[in-house]
Amino acid sequence: MNSQLSSSDFQEVGACVHLQGEPQPNLETQLFLETPNQGVITYPGNSTDAGGCAFFRLDPVDAKNGESISYQVCFINKYGEKICKQDNFLIWGNP
Secondary structure: OOOEEOOOOOEEEEEEOEEOOEEOOOOEEEEEEEEOOOEEEEEEOOOOOOOOEEEEEEOOOOOOOOOEEEEEEEEEOOOOOEEEEEEEEEEOOOO
């Protein structure tokens, strides 16, 4: 993942989940992206792989230099319970 990118760049996000040191495969995933102009965009993801990881490719975000873009990745277990982690990246390098 790039911590800084321009508003014309794609962002790639990966997230992994482990329970007591063991990867958790086959969990459903979602990513919620908070954008300044389009509101929250939801990206449904693939199930976690054998290593407990899932990856997302996000479309470019229309934002100004210096804007922090927050996102949240959620893993959903077979009981429908969500385990979520939030992070962000910075828009920088626009002309």
